[in-house]
Amino acid sequence: MTPPDLAPDAPLFIVLNAGSGKHAPAPVRAAVEQACGAAGRRHRIFLVEQPGQLQAFAREAVERARANGGIVVAAGGDGTINAVAQATLGSGCAFGVLPQGTFNYFSRTHGIPAENEAALQVLLNEPPRAVQVGLVNDKVFLVNASLGLYAQLLEEREAFKRDYGRSRLIALGAAVVTMLRGGHRSWRLRLALRGQERDVRTRSLFVGNNALQLHQVGIDDADAPEEGRLAAIAVKPGHWWSLPGLLVRGALGKLGDADDIVTFPFASLTVKPAGSHGRRRIKVATDGELNWLDMPLLFRVAPEPLWLIKPAVAPELEAARA
Numbered sequence: 001m002t003p004p005d006l007a008p009d010a011p012l013f014i015v016l017n018a019g020s021g022k023h024a025p026a027p028v029r030a031a032v033e034q035a036c037g038a039a040g041r042r043h044r045i046f047l048v049e050q051p052g053q054l055q056a057f058a059r060e061a062v063e064r065a066r067a068n069g070g071i072v073v074a075a076g077g078d079g080t081i082n083a084v085a086q087a088t089l090g091s092g093c094a095f096g097v098l099p100q101g102t103f104n105y106f107s108r109t110h111g112i113p114a115e116n117e118a119a120l121q122v123l124l125n126e127p128p129r130a131v132q133v134g135l136v137n138d139k140v141f142l143v144n145a146s147l148g149l150y151a152q153l154l155e156e157r158e159a160f161k162r163d164y165g166r167s168r169l170i171a172l173g174a175a176v177v178t179m180l181r182g183g184h185r186s187w188r189l190r191l192a193l194r195g196q197e198r199d200v201r202t203r204s205l206f207v208g209n210n211a212l213q214l215h216q217v218g219i220d221d222a223d224a225p226e227e228g229r230l231a232a233i234a235v236k237p238g239h240w241w242s243l244p245g246l247l248v249r250g251a252l253g254k255l256g257d258a259d260d261i262v263t264f265p266f267a268s269l270t271v272k273p274a275g276s277h278g279r280r281r282i283k284v285a286t287d288g289e290l291n292w293l294d295m296p297l298l299f300r301v302a303p304e305p306l307w308l309i310k311p312a313v314a315p316e317l318e319a320a321r322a
Helices: 027-040 051-068 078-088 106-110 116-125 149-164 168-181 211-217 240-251 315-321
Strands: 012-017 041-049 071-076 094-099 128-129 134-136 140-141 145-148 189-191 198-202 203-207 230-235 263-268 268-273 281-286 289-294 299-300 306-309
Touching: 012 051, 012 078, 012 211, 027 041, 027 116, 027 315, 041 051, 051 071, 051 078, 071 078, 071 198, 071 268, 078 094, 078 289, 094 106, 094 116, 106 315, 140 145, 140 281, 168 289, 189 299, 198 230, 211 315
Parallel strands: 012 041, 012 071, 071 094, 094 306
Antiparallel strands: 128 306, 134 140, 134 299, 145 203, 145 281, 189 198, 189 268, 203 230, 230 263, 268 299, 281 289
16 A cells, blocks of 8 residues: 655645534634645635535545645544545545544544644644545445444434534433433344354444544454454343443443443444345444445445544554553
8 A cells, every 4th residue: 555645745625614513614724824824835725614515525625636736634523524535535645634523533543633733733744644444335434333223322412412512511411311212123133244144133233443432432342443344333132221321331431341232343244134124225324424325234444545644643542542
């Protein structure tokens, strides 16, 4: 794998989502202009003011970067970063991040600071390094992909955020309310893994591609994304009142100790309905964004990496491993 050959003055093509996280776009723009001006770097900002603009601007940023030997940059939360990464993967362009979201798992696991000025110094001075990408069918996920209960949690969390604002406390509160409501269905799925098939019944299937998040919830295969694999977490069927306990275990970093959890690493996993009749399409969450995807689902490691501008060391991930 050969990284992009970037000139020292490679221009930046920045997709800035005005609706991401708690940050207004004006300070981000000001920080970019100051840092790029001081470094003598050309840049262009594509300001996303409506959700429908994101994918189009991401594609345009990639086209401009390819034509000018530049870097494609996503300024936003994990969902924005996902959309821009989807357009960048396979283009031959380097990719950068200015994190603006609530959790920022992708940037944190790769050592990219949350502060704009510090993140810009990484972007302007570090080289591109290979980063693993997960795929479900042809949809990119950098942090996680899921179906079932976890996807429902994300959907209801967004409703809470619209009503009460964006913060980690609001997100946790939304998860607790969803779990206490009860009535969560279980899914009968057939998993094809390493040439063998098995039927499972689960409330939720979660596939992680982020070592920091997996270490924080406390599973044995947390470093799978750093070793060329993905990590699956399946929640066994059970009484609905056991679900808040799983949430607490995850918050304490002890999810892997729960009897209601099955985890395993893999490079490729096919998921389809068990039995002859099942859904043809299913709702899948990728990096916090909901999508309707055709069954069967193929979860796999992408054959090529994303060339991310990042430091060699990620202090938060190293601390989580300790």
